[in-house]
Amino acid sequence: MKRTALGIACLLTTTFAHAAQDINTLIDKVEPQVIDWRHHFHEFPELSNREFETAKYITSFLQTLDVEITTGVAKTGVVAVLDSGKPGPVIALRADMDGLPVPEQNELAYKSTQTAQYNGNTVPVMHACGHDTHMAMLMGTAKVLSQMKDQLHGKVKFIFQPAEEGAPPGEKGGAEIMVKEGVLKNPDVDVIFGLHINANTDIGKVRYTPKGSMAAVDPFKIVIKGKQAHGAYPWKSVDPIVTAAQMVMSLQTIVSRELKLIDAAAVVSVGSIHGGNRSNIIPNEVELIGTIRTLDKDAREHVYEAMQRKVKGIAMSMGAQAELTLPLDYSYPITYNDPQLTAQMLPTLNRTAGKDNVLLSNPVTGAEDFSFYQEQVPGLFLWLGGKPLDVSEKDSPAHHTPEFFVDDKGMKLGVELLTNMTLDYMNSAKR
Template identity: 70%
Template sequence: MSLLPSLCFADTVDQMADKIESKVIQWRHHLHQNPELSNREVKTAKYIAEHLESLGLEVQTEVAVTGVVAILDSGKPGPVVALRADIDGLPVLEKNDLPWKSVARGEYNGKDVPVMHACGHDTHIAMLMGAAEILVAMKDELNGKVKFIFQPAEEGAPAGEEGGAELMVKEGVLKNPDVDAIFGLHISALADVGTVLYREGGVMAAVDPFKIVIKGKQAHGAYPWLSVDPITTAAQMIMSIQTIVSREIRLLDDAAVVTFGAVNGGIRSNIIPEEVELVGTIRTLNKAARDHMYEAMPRKVKGIANSMRAEATLTLPLDYSYPITFNDHDLMATMLPTLINTAGKENAIYSKPVTGAEDFSFFQNEVPGVYLWVGGKPLDVDPKDAPAHHTPDFYVDDDGMKLGVRLLTNMTIDYMQKHQK
């Protein structure tokens, strides 16, 4: 077993990352030009599998529909480290004028739609392919195993289908061999190239969609006293539920968001309808806030409905639910020196959590994990002018990927060094 310190390994990783950077960029451009939607990433999976097989890895395909998993066995005892990249695109029409822009089409909910890597999953794939190449080349310096997880359907499986990290976990992707720790990262269009953003605890929110169906009594709009009005009941419910966050949650510690995204009911101006439907989402960043929302929502819905003489049914969660993307405190503390050594102290930035969601959380529910943001914004672009994720103008610089390759590789090596068996 090599006794070289991790910093010596980091020098080797840097040199190899420099050497393969042009290949990583080429992979990214190919993937960006050929995006595929969730659970339909057939060509993407084939492209990934062919690269992993060329490295001599044991490769499994069609995991959780279209996922790819490969194992690197050092032949020496040690921990099992998993590295994850998501691989699906979005139904977005790209507006960027790039030689490698996407003009791909796909089917989404029965409709023909444009497809674009509008969230950077193309870069995630390329970075993990690069890390795999370096780790295979450094196999003799490793102890333990590395499991490379290329996950489909992070953006959500099509209606009526399962997919994503949740299905991968169900199918045993973290078993045989059993994973000790998992690392993942996401490119950021708002953070400067060369930076890595980190924090312990909740980094991205749990997401819990809900539906409320309010039933009253229909009447003519001229005679509201003959009705049990589900519209005024809905109005009171919408406003009162917001007070769960503003008056019941300890916002200093337990941030939460409740958003109503749809209100459906009624057909004419002079008819009080019998039924109104509300649909929304809850976002929470720790278990205490999430548990409180699950207690308070039915209490509010029932109480307000009773006060208005209406009936109400709450479905929570509605059709899916993601846990909190939660960075294990001990693992984050263990890996922080690696982040600083890899990016530089000034470029390892402690960040605030975000209320977006990530199904990487399903892996973290099973094993300790760390999820990071890697900068992809060109240095000459003002953050306020940078296009947001999931938009037609979304853009991240190729230069941001080398740090991602180095981080994935160095975290794997350093974790193995610190957990030798």
């Protein structure tokens, strides 16, 4: 039978429509489970590097699927590989697992009343950033893709990551350690996708940013040593407080006078100053602690150089000594969305959410350790709407607060996005 180009196009369109219908049916069926899983995680949160019961719950579910499971990655992480048995790319999907030391103030049937030990104190624990939804959505995606195994080409690696919020003092954790322990190897990952629910974006919408999406974070400490003296006789001192004041003001000029801010934003903030204990004593030492946020690699390198230059120069001009520790105790790279991958996936986002619901957004100066994966392989990190439509943006509680809330209805789109990005990337690689 002879087929025309139009006939082939119609056949492909019909085939695609049937495939989409099948996917939607599977996602509709899994949505109630996704909601139940989310409620469980929300009611029983655990702190960073302490996600032991969370990991057991995830593992128990994954054991019902045809996947290869590895536990104990970066202490409590869980990784599962779905192998189609056919050649193709390896696509990683990531969700974070940890809660925060925040007391929940929402009246929910699944409200958290959990407590845990943190820095030697008993603290309340809450999923105050949406990681409970991330785990539930990834579990739902794993179930849907497992049911579609015969349609896959390649492998899917599901990464459930601990300690995104940062490991406890004295410990290591999170994406950086998962990468060091080989989570992107065996099989070698080609691309990675992730998303973060957002309490200030309407459900049904998704936001994306090519290139620098979230900032690199580099904490720093400056210790200024002078010469102690009576406050009435300052000429006998080398005043570290005055020196510190000059440094605080001068550090602000790195951003305002040295960086080309029309290209990418940056922040240098001093968040803590300690020095002295009496009104009439000029102390011997002052300590400054702060953070640097940059969205561009060149800007990040410039700030590092300028910090050294200014700290050394101001201390020398005042007759003091200063020691800069940069980074202080941890450091995150820029969350960088690969431009080519972002452009490739944009039609998928438009088809899945509807073009009017896909929003090109400005970068933010918050940080995400998803960036450690993106240093190794091309990645795309999205913001998923979680705000109820009847709540205004100004009235929606912020992340990391006791009132933080996101709507269960937002998670279905998350499952759809992760599923469709996986399938579309596989099919494009196959061609």
